[in-house]
Amino acid sequence: MLIRYIKTLFEYAGIRASISLFLMLIMGLTQGVGLVMLVPFLELIGLGETGGAEGLATHINGVLGWLGLPVNMTSILCLYVVIVSAHSIVARYREVLNSKIVNGFTQVMRQSLYRALSRAEWLCFLRSKTSDITHVLTIDIQRVGFATQQLLQLIGKIIIVNVYIVVALVLSVPMTVFSLAFGIGFLLLMHPLNRKAQRTGEDLRDSVGNMYTAITEHLGGMKIAKSYNLGNRHQETFRIITNGITDQVVNFAKINTATRMYYEIGAAVALAAFFFVAVVLVHIPAANLLLIVFLFARILPGFSMIQQCMQRITNAIPSFGAVLEMKKRFEAAKEPLLEDSIRPFKLNKGISFSNVSFRYDKTRQAWALRDVDLMIPARTMTAIMGPSGAGKSTMADLILGLLSPDQGTVKIDGKPLSGDFLHRWRQSVGYVPQDTFLFHDTIRANLLWALPNAEDKDLWRVLRLSAVDGFVSSVPQGLDAVVGDRGGWLSGGERQRIALARALLREPSLLLLDEATSSLDTESEEYINEAIDRLHGKLTIVVIAHRSATIQRADRIVVLDKGRIVEGVGYAVMR
Ligand SMILES: Nc1ncnc2c1ncn2[C@@H]1O[C@H](COP(=O)(O)OP(=O)(O)O)[C@@H](O)[C@H]1O
Ligand SMILES: [Mg+2]
Known part of the structure; x- marks a missing residue:
């Protein structure tokens, strides 16, 4: 279903999504370059030798020379500001683009489902619950939109993590391999939580469906319920259902935050070990060490974000399944296309x-x-x-x-x-x-x-x-x-x-x-x-x-x- 979902999304938003991904790449690069720029800067303020990254500093000096700027602190800082600003501008443009993709996708899904309903045979309606249709058209599609937003974020995170990894590789290969192994190991370790996330997603969908049914039926029968003095009973049913919803949402939050917590604790342990290795055994120069710590502190949260996004997507995937299922059912019962200009028929015989x-x-x-x-x-x-x-x-x-x-x-x-x-x-x-x-x-x-x-x-x-x-x-x-x-x-x-x-x-x-x-x-x-x-x-x-x-x-x-x-x-x- 996840693959089905990604395919549908890209069928809809192919070009836009590619642009968005490309922008994310640029963002990753500008962010990476912005970081690398700090190396000669740190060197300039005398925080030590760049050691293994000497080629890098020469490169940046070369760029400065090519731009006709003197190699000094002012020009490096200026270049840094320019690159970071470019990054922010692209980031904003991409956010708008993503919002267009997410909302465009939900709008297209909503409209095509509504078209399918409007054209379906009456018998198909007789077999459906109104509250189910409302539920799918509102909450489910909204949750698919949320999944889409998470998916775009996920891809962005993957790109940025990759850029960090490249930068980290330039700075120190063994240290990068170390943090990567740690990140991937954790990704695998946490995998069972993803399945749990999907299950709570299914439970949540059921509960929300029950809530919609209860609302529709209670409102429809309000007068009779009042006359039977059953207001309290309805209220009790509603209370139980909404409590269930809270439980499922909180359960999911528990899973999602547990993931992050494990990562953070794991990262602290790894960082301590890493520091030990770096300072005591490998003897990395101070400027590089600082940067690597900085990168490490970014790569690992990246991994944890990737996992969290994945869980949010799998949590919302049952809703996508429900939308597809309903659309398929209504499309199967399609009546011929209705034209507005149709002439009425005059009955003679x-x-x-x-x-x-x-x-x-x-x-x-x-x-x-x-x-x-x-x-x-x-x-x-x-x-x-x-x-x-x-x-x-x-x-x-x-x-x-x-x-x-x-x-x-x-x-x-x-x-x-x-x-x-x-x-x-x-x-x-x-x-x-x-x-x-x-x-x-x-x-x-x-x-x-x-x-x-x-x-x-x-x-x-x-x-x-x-x-x-x-x-x-x-x-x-x-x-x-x-x-x-x-x-x-x-x-x-x-x-x-x-x-x-x-x-x-x-x-x-x-x-x-x-x-x-x-x-x-x-x-x-x-x-x-x-x-x-x-x-x-x-x-x-x-x-x-x-x-x-x-x-x-x-x-x-x-x-x-x-x-x-x-x-x-x-x-x-x-x-
Ligand atoms: N939506 C439905 N689904 C299943 N059975 C139905 C549905 N609507 C009516 N029926 C059944 O079809 C039969 C005829 O119903 P209906 O035409 O509504 O009767 P009448 O209008 O003469 O009271 C009844 O036995 C009824 O239970
Ligand atoms: Mg009748």
């Missing part, structure tokens, strides 16, 4: 079901709909009845093309409901389910959502058709009144009638009401029935309903039970 069977779980024999044969002629009104669980909503979703039959075909004017035609057909359907969704916005915005270019007179026309114009003109803000979360500031009847108005705004060929009036009082239902009367004969109407007041208006009644049509009262009155 009717909708037909021939031998249609459908099941939600393809691995089981539980059919939600079985061998359904049905013809719904255009411009008639059909009522679908039946007990709960009979398959009525499944039938509605098949008409919408949200579900596709496992056997048999659904045809619209003789055309199979598939491919590009799906979108053309949906463009011509006005659908109102039982639990309508309104946005927390104004009535106008909620209506315009269906048809952005509609004028106010069109809005009032459909409000009148849905018998809700009286209500809208009676509220002080009229069309600009806000409806609350999911339309919660309206009564059920008002909400459903506004939803009906929204469905009618697109002048649909088919009006499909799935228990749209089931939870309404008789007065509100009567309003909607009046609206249906006004529309009867002008467009095709399919109503899933229980109450006789609605059903009596239908030209035909279809009764479903256990997924089969048990009774189809024919079109008595064809209008």
Whole structure:
């Protein structure tokens, strides 16, 4: 998965990442040169002979000569300042570039995942938990961004450590080999901690997922929970989950800081040993010794940083896996591409079901709909009845093309409901389910959502058709009144009638009401029935309903039970 992740990142950020790496190389070099510059400086202030690095001092003197500068303290210091400044400028540019890479990468991942979700079939959503999707889209992708940042830092660290090593080699080969052996040895010794880091990453992901589920479900059921006095229990669940998250984050911090602690202690021991070797046995000149100590003090933290970065990356890798998995699942259920300019389809003959069977779980024999044969002629009104669980909503979703039959075909004017035609057909359907969704916005915005270019007179026309114009003109803000979360500031009847108005705004060929009036009082239902009367004969109407007041208006009644049509009262009155 780690390799998969690095490959994906470089596919996205190939050029930028290469530039960033190149800049890191320059940074490493300027830093190295800046350090080496200190040798002649130390020599100048009389801190001893440069010994083994004589060639180096000559080189720097040569550069100074080439630049036309005298070999003295002032010019060496000036050159030092220039090089360090160049380093800082490049460093800043690289940080910005890295930020672009990290955020660009997360943005591309987020957008491509969102595109995959938007294009996926409805059934794929039915199988997913909303909270999982939110979790992946927010936290998981953020953690992948964090891993990316760590990866870039890791590569930078590796480059810089290498530069230090080269500089150290120039100064003293045996001492460098000594510190390298120490660093690498420690890297291997600490390896098991990396695996632990990945495991805590997985645990953390699970806990955060549970938190998202709890939040989504608790908020959704807040009213009922309050009425059951279950607020405390929800709070307790939430407390346990969030405690778990803290534990996992702290566990990871323990692993991560332990790594650094071991390195630091190890480095102190090594440095003591090193000093002993250098001073007592090898007799390195003082200026070099100082520098080597300085390098050592940088190379080893470099190794520990490399390890820490690696752990942070492996800790975040489960999130990358989750993003990829979700994207793959949604992409596998892709619907044809939706074009915005698509023309609606005008229904002329009717909708037909021939031998249609459908099941939600393809691995089981539980059919939600079985061998359904049905013809719904255009411009008639059909009522679908039946007990709960009979398959009525499944039938509605098949008409919408949200579900596709496992056997048999659904045809619209003789055309199979598939491919590009799906979108053309949906463009011509006005659908109102039982639990309508309104946005927390104004009535106008909620209506315009269906048809952005509609004028106010069109809005009032459909409000009148849905018998809700009286209500809208009676509220002080009229069309600009806000409806609350999911339309919660309206009564059920008002909400459903506004939803009906929204469905009618697109002048649909088919009006499909799935228990749209089931939870309404008789007065509100009567309003909607009046609206249906006004529309009867002008467009095709399919109503899933229980109450006789609605059903009596239908030209035909279809009764479903256990997924089969048990009774189809024919079109008595064809209008
Ligand atoms: N998302 C789903 N996953 C699995 N089974 C489902 C799903 N939705 C509905 N079902 C099952 O399909 C059958 C028909 O459901 P549905 O069409 O919603 O019934 P109705 O609308 O008539 O009450 C029921 O047995 C129900 O349990
Ligand atoms: Mg239903």
